[in-house]
Amino acid sequence: MLIGPYVNGSAVIIGGLLGATSSAFIPERVKNSLPLIFGLCSVGLGISLIIKVKYMPAVVLAMIIGTALGELLFVEKGIGKAAGSTRTIINKFLPPVKGLSQDAFTEKFVAILVLFCASGTGIFGAMHEGMTGDPSILYIKTVLDLFTSAIFATMLGFSVMVIGIPLVIIQVALAMLATLILPMIAPDMMADFSCAGGLLMVATGLRICNIKTFPVANMLPALVLVMPFSWLWAHLIG
Template identity: 65%
Template sequence: MTMPIGPFVNGSAVLLGGLLGAFMGVKLPERVRASLNPLFGLTSAGLGVMAIPGVKYYAAVVLASVLGLAIGEWLYLEKGINKGAGKLRGVVDKIFPPVQGLSPDEFVEKFVAILVLFCASGTGVFGSMNEGMTGDPSILYIKTILDFFTAGIFAITLGYAVSAIAIPQLAIQLTLFFLATLIVPLTTAEMRADFAACGGLIMLATGLRIMGIKSFPVANMLPGLILVMPISHLWATYIAN
């Protein structure tokens, strides 16, 4: 079995980008940091829009998203993540200078959104699975470049806590890497395309949330990523044909 390289490179980029962005952020005027938020949201929404057009069975993606949201609401996923984000901020503020200009509610709102953006992207999930199956980390290398700059930009506003996202991101990618030999042979190109589209919807919702246009329960939408490939397969087998 090959050893994982991409997940560690990707996690290091988030860690370093967050540290550099937070260091630079304290040197920027408040008006500059505040004006960056719409750009963050627009970037996330753009990534989502790019991922959706490749969808094969959009009805299956919608069904998975609806059922996933229902499960997330039932399990109170977002509430749990909010509590975790608040505790994380307390720990980080004891080590590094606290973030200025953000209320606890504003911090949690934005932190949860970017947590989903970094940890639940279709590129990261499939990139980890692909490396585990083929030994090729190139997809995660591309994500690494994007994540380095994205973490830096978000950390300008949210501070050093952004660097801590590297921990759950690494854990998720390593888990997928080692499970890849079981998962990837069971998937098809169409299933992976629908998975990417489902992730694109979540990233689009994340962008709208960051911009303050609509506060989607992004974390509660995550179970849809687990459901979408099985539903896509069932749709292709029993309905589309």
């Protein structure tokens, strides 16, 4: 029985609720400084995943083609529209967070959506539990996500809670498919997958810190391409 995805999703919902309801009591300097720390941690974790790479040319090729596909499919634009709709619906029932424009809201919402739902830790943790029944990796992510969602909810309001839903769906799907996927994955392929996930986490961290606005959501197709590209590189070139 799967446990990790539901615990992780619940943490995001609870953290979002706590952060949104306590926003008025948290000093502005804390709201401004902690996201920078989360962004820094995302960069650090991303770097730790990047150094595991086996075939960097395959990863680079997957990132370039994947991002091009994401741009052509307007992935980030679609997520942005969904984020705006989510904010509108939630604001009808719950108090909205004032002082944040729609563009600023979408910018931050997309970044944390990728941070929560597409991190290498979450994807690998879900696959690991599906294959072994061990949810320990997702438990570690749960602790981080609880505090991260709370802080971002002080800026984005109750909309952060909604992220818990796609997070659970994605992780459950990965866990259920893990028995079919993992036997076909070589260690080198997993290393390159971790590298691609690390690059996304670095881009997400830089975006959260407002250093550079990478099209993070449009980069997501690279995660689908990187393992096949790694396998092809190993067998045809490497």
